[in-house]
Amino acid sequence: MKKILIANRGEIALRVMKTIKRMGIKTVAIYSTIDRNAPHVIFADEAIHIGDNPSNQSYLLGDKIIEKALELHVDAIHPGYGFLSENEHFAKAVEDHNMVFIGPGHKAIRIMGDKLAAKEAVKKFDIPMVPGIDEAVTDVKKAEEVASQIGYPVLIKAAAGGGGKGMRIVNSKKDIASQMERAISEALSAFGDGSVFIEKYVTSPRHIEFQILADNHGNTVHLFERECSIQRRHQKVVEEAPSSLLTESLRKTMGEAAVKVAKACDYRGAGTVEFLMDADLNFYFLEMNTRLQVEHPVTEFITGLDLVEEQIKVAREEKLRFSQKDVKFKGHALELRVYAEDSLNDFLPNVGRLERYRIPKGKNIRLDDGYEEGMEIPIYYDPMISKLITYGKDRDEAIQLMIHAIDNYLIEGVETTLAFGKFVCEHPAFKEGDFDTHFVNSFYDTEVLKNIRKKEAQLAALIALKLYQKEQSVLRTPN
Structure with a gap:
């Protein structure tokens, strides 16, 4: 492995590159227009412009990243986190083009990327699960039945994502319909998949x-x-x-x-x-x-x-x-x-x-x-x-x-x-x-923070005043 492309930006791209360089391997950075002078671009051995500022026109362009990697004779791609790091299709495409994806295989990404599939995969190991339903729910009446069986409060969660998106806590039956609608809409927007499931909300977790x-x-x-x-x-x-x-x-x-x-x-x-x-x-x-x-x-x-x-x-x-x-x-x-x-x-x-x-x-x-x-x-x-x-x-x-x-x-x-x-x-x-x-x-x-800031500002002003008064009191003699 002689050259690795880092399919990311900012602090994680720079952090990954530091280790790669220490291992004696060449690094390739990608960058959007606004990132052209970013530290990760300057630090890399080579850098390639990948597109305009929005991530869907740059850092999420898996096919273009692979195309550029092949042009630069890259051996492997490190995805960092975010962007394409948990995209099974990108991981598979990297492998299909005879490069190494520095991460799990695309099958593992697919299984664990879907929360319902992940639960199904680990069932046989008798690992404790939060009580809930192991299938996607879109019907409000079905959701109400499930929630009644589990007992409120419940958590509506997007099956295809994380980071708090597509997630709603529901405390009573009257809120199920509105919260499901919001969770499904947010999941569709964030992950392109509106599948949600319901599980018991663990209090004080x-x-x-x-x-x-x-x-x-x-x-x-x-x-x-x-x-x-x-x-x-x-x-x-x-x-x-x-x-x-x-x-x-x-x-x-x-x-x-x-x-x-x-x-x-x-x-x-x-x-x-x-x-x-x-x-x-x-x-x-x-x-x-x-x-x-x-x-x-x-x-x-x-x-x-x-x-x-x-x-x-x-x-x-x-x-x-x-x-x-x-x-x-x-x-x-x-x-x-x-x-x-x-x-x-x-x-x-x-x-x-x-x-x-x-x-x-x-x-x-x-x-x-x-x-x-x-x-x-x-x-x-x-x-x-x-x-x-x-x-x-x-x-x-x-x-x-x-x-x-x-x-x-x-x-x-x-x-x-x-x-x-x-x-x-x-x-x-x-x-x-x-x-x-x-x-x-x-x-x-x-x-509390506002009061702290106010006191810090007052202290800074007092120090500045004292320094000014001290400077003014110094006897100045003509040359």
Whole structure:
């Protein structure tokens, strides 16, 4: 494998390229018009313009990406996450053109990409499932019958996607029709498939996922768990590894279940098995993400492994160099997704120009980003600016380092989730590990952040005034 094309942009494209270059392999970047001067384009050995700014005219053009890859004699394609990373047709097309798709086979993507098919595949392993119906529902009366059998509240979910899209919580029969209509419409818009299913809504859930790694020789291991319960609009914002909730016994049981899920679809490469856990520590299979996760750096910190390197080695048909008993973790890691969002206004996107951009540095602080000062955050793509990751010998140390890193991360020109991240890290419920996926609704108070900002502005003004007065008081003598 001498040359790899990265079919993505921004921080993940740059992060993947760094490992590829370290392995002595050439890199090829793709870019839309607005990304022509982006860091991932400059960093790559070669770069090719793929289309106009909207993703459906550039980063989602699988056939064009393959065409360009063939012209440049590329050996393999790494999809990163998002865009085409979980597109079975793209994965198959890459393979059909005698290139390596650095990810699972297209069959595994197809099975795990459909939540109903995924549940069917893992049934035989007796892995706990959230009570619900294992078939798509479009009829309101049928939905009402299912919901009555399961018991309210229920969750209506898109069968073909994730990221909180096509998902509605229903608390009573009178809301079924309207919420189904919304879920189906959103699923059609986001995934081109309006299929939805219904399952019991787990109250006070924790969202815990297991990183798995599998080769082409029948070896599959898990690399422990990540806690992803701090979310807004069903999307993760703060992740950590390991979870403060799991006992060694529960970690072992859930890890074994994750490995069984991977084996159920003949998985290869890096992937993630997601579970929900209720207040009584019962866990339920949620879904499998057949790609590298946004939050993979926290796993890398606690295990010392480079997951992109492991992906490439598996793609080169190498055997895993370790078994389950060899894999250990040490310390604790925390990640904050830094979005260009206004956390004081329902986390709405707040794209614009990075007027000032200064990153935090120091031991055990890692920043994965794809922007520089003066660049625009485009409206066309996900508004994530970067991922800020910290590591400590224990959870408390990782949290305190995260607060320090946030304080030393300067971004001006757009609103970001930095202040929200600090709010989380300083909140007693988070520090004590006593939280669930409803953290934002239960504890987040925008007035607190507004008061903090007001005090910071007052302090900054006071310091500026004192500096001015000091400067004016200095005796100036003529030359």
